[in-house]
Amino acid sequence: MNNILAAYQFGMFSWMYFVGSLLAATVALILWQRRVAYGAILLSLMEVAVAVWSLGAAFEAAAPTVAGKLFWSQVHYLGTTLAPLFYFLFTVAYAQQQRWLIRRNIALLAVVPILTNLMAWTNPWHGWLWSNITLTTSGLAIYHRGWYWWFFVAYTYTLLFSGLVTLYITIWRFPVHYQSQIIPLLIGSALPITTNLMYVLRLNLIYGLDLTPLAFLLSGLVLTWAILRFRLFDLIPIARSRLVDTMLDAVLVLDIRQRIADANPAAQALLGQPAKQLIGQPALPMLSHWPNMVQYLTTEVDLRTKIQLTAPARVFDLRVSPLRNRRGRLTGRLLMLHDITEREQLIVNLQTALAQVKTLRGLLPICANCKKIRDDGGYWHTVEEYLRDHSEADFSHGICPDCMQALYADFIKK
16 A cells, blocks of 8 residues: 555645645534534535545546546545535525425435446446546546536536525525625635636646636635634524514524524614624623513523513513524524503503592491581591592482472472
8 A cells, every 4th residue: 555655646736635625624624513504514515525525636636547547536526526416405505495405306416426426436337427538748637528427517517506596696685784694605606616617618727637626725715714704604594574674573583602693673773783783793792781681581492571671661572482493403592572661551551540549448437317427537528528529429419209209298299
């Protein structure tokens, strides 16, 4: 084995491929640590495929024989075929189109990569992928393309351009404050596509050199910068309809680290800051002047309660709903605040009015002869005066039939 490796000629291009493989593996690890977010796992797998591609390309560039170059090409085709597939699946997931990410669709898309790898390892028997391989004076391999190679290229670019269009459309679907996250993805996507297209059309400055893995190196740098600068996968936008933007209730979305991931216009007005200043900020400091709300931010079950805020002086019906991914893992929380200040004030006013209603209870000291009533101060009042002062009743006077008979019997007889 040592004798075989000693024959390899590791030049500048080989070491550049090695660096690209190492960088792709590093980015894959960073993305894996953020795998809770939608699409992060798929992009991590894409970077793993790129790492395999670059590693195989490094040994392929250093191999001194046609047989050695063919072997390492067969090895790195595992990454070459899977990288476009994972890239496309990532764009679909990032655009919140998970309904397309079902096993049947993924299995159908994986048919061509699996078949292509079989073609690569059986190529010496049929030559459908590479009809011939020759070496240049610089030691690079020229792969003469068979008919199946062009079929695979058509499949690959269908995935790449479909993913690019999906990301472009996503820019217009999501609010403006998310566009700064997606633009680096477009740049990172365009670099390897453009470079690979130059290789396919044989427009490279160095004949036979495939710079696509090196383009993925630059793509990895762009993505790494976007991850660190924009917290790219900590703040994946929650799919929202126009209803959320126009509703009067305040809606806040917090990520797993209790940072604000989304805020509709009502929430922005309540917090007194625009979305671009709220997105990505820790929720606890932003809500510190609302201690009644802060205590509910760590709940892992649906919760509904009434809270009273002092600034502004309002009463809200608070609803906290945990957000979970398809595996049931907690990914964040949804907060909805419905202003019930007017309703609560109406209840208070009604309670005050009821409290002011005067009622008569207990034993009343009343004169057995004149029927006057004694108050708490010892003064005697007529029944009319006492009831008028101690209730909402008033009197209109008349004479009942019995009294009429007793008082005006003669008048009645006439």
